[in-house]
Amino acid sequence: MRVFAVQPDDTAIHDLEVPTPSPEGRQVLLKVVRAGVCHTDTHLRAGGYDLGSRGMMSMKARGIEYPMVLGHEVVGVVEKVGDSVESVRVGDVRLIYPWIGCGECRQCREGHDNRCAAGKNLGVARHGGYAEYILVPDEKYLVDIDGLDPSWAATLACSGLTAYSAVDKVLPLEPDEPVVVFGAGGLGLTAIAILRSRGHRNICAVDVAERNLALAQDMGASSTVLSGPGSGADDIRRAAGGPASAVIDFVNNGITATAAFEVLAKAGIMVQVGLFGGEVTLPTALLALRMIRIEGSFVGTPAQMQELVRLAQRGELPHIPLVERPLSAAAVSQALDDLTAGGVAGRIVLTA
Structure with missing residues (x-):
């Protein structure tokens, strides 16, 4: 499958071919149809976060694997499912909760995946949505967005949440x-x-x-x-x-x-x-x-994302302005440049 990824110590977006994963157990493979672009992606492309007098928090030093496929605001169509999946089937359109926890610690057991100290977030520690396909580790992270514009729905996974x-x-x-x-x-x-x-x-x-x-x-x-x-x-x-x-x-x-x-x-x-x-x-x-x-405050819980989607489906959440662009290496690079420069009103969503 094609991915649009960054390499260590390199801010360019590379158009690469990598093996398409095959889902097992409760995993689900989705074909990406929308991928929102977030300011977090600009920091990840730069290699980390500014900690002031403490220097830079380097993603490379934290053991993040490269190539890193960014993109955590993702709507996809279910392509394949693992043999233990029950709640979705091929062809379903779903929004992905990307803030994946370890599933074993107290925070994860209590439904606070975003607080997990060993998190494996999509678009950071796992391949994200700037790609042809995305593998979600558990069906519980998929949310039905019936009735919502998929471009707007994609933004609910991060900016909305x-x-x-x-x-x-x-x-x-x-x-x-x-x-x-x-x-x-x-x-x-x-x-x-x-x-x-x-x-x-x-x-x-x-x-x-x-x-x-x-x-x-x-x-x-x-x-x-x-x-x-x-x-x-x-x-x-x-x-x-x-x-x-x-x-x-x-x-x-x-x-x-x-x-x-x-x-x-x-x-x-x-x-x-x-x-x-x-x-x-x-x-x-x-x-x-x-x-x-x-x-x-860092993102939110899976339950909060479910609540937010229901709020949107009831028509109680006004739309924010959106700019749609095609999903490609050049478009990812340009979108990140525009966000870094502060030249975007609203949210950029890449469409496949």
Whole structure:
């Protein structure tokens, strides 16, 4: 089968032929029809994550096998099934939950695959969706998306799920308590839409691009702040109508994390989601005196993805803007370049 992959210490996307896997047991082989493009893929192509003064977290040093086939927002058509599969059959269209755990630890047994310390995520430790076919290790990771646009459905596996899980960490609040969302790309727009769908009214979007802020208003943001030189925490508090009860930071670099801390109300919560990297220095006494809670959030659970898909199927989740492009090595490379440059409004989905 054809895959579009990266090699170690090489940011080029290579068009390669590799053996097509044959499913066994509860495994399922799907033909890829949609593959969303995520900012996480840009970091993986670069080789890792910026840890500030701690240097770089290298994927190569962590034992990731190459060639690495990226792509974790995947919708596919069932091509073959293992001999123990019961819930799907050839021809079924399914969304894939990609955050695969070991299946044995306490977190996995409790349904929190995304918390597994030995995770084997699709598109990272296992071949992902920038390929002709994708092998899913268990049928339980497949979700029926009947009635949904497959391109939009693909984004629910990461941007949708990540936003849904982050919103879960800040709600319930009173509908008019300020919630600030840093970053109005695909993730931030989805979070704003989910906040609105769950009845929240005071949502302040912060971004460096006016185009993204206009989209944020379309999704339901009640106020916006254009970030950059000359703007700061005072502008955000003013736009939101006061200190924020919660901040969801989909950028999460040194600048946004510092601003998030500054805009929080007493007993506020910072939910840090983005992987743009860097570090932040916070006054420890104020953490205690202001009772600030800081929580990292990485994607979500299989149950949360099921809930999110049902929400979408009921028509309670507004669509985010999508840009469709053909699935090819050149298109993968261009999409990652565009995301790195910040030139994408909404989400790119590659179509096979």
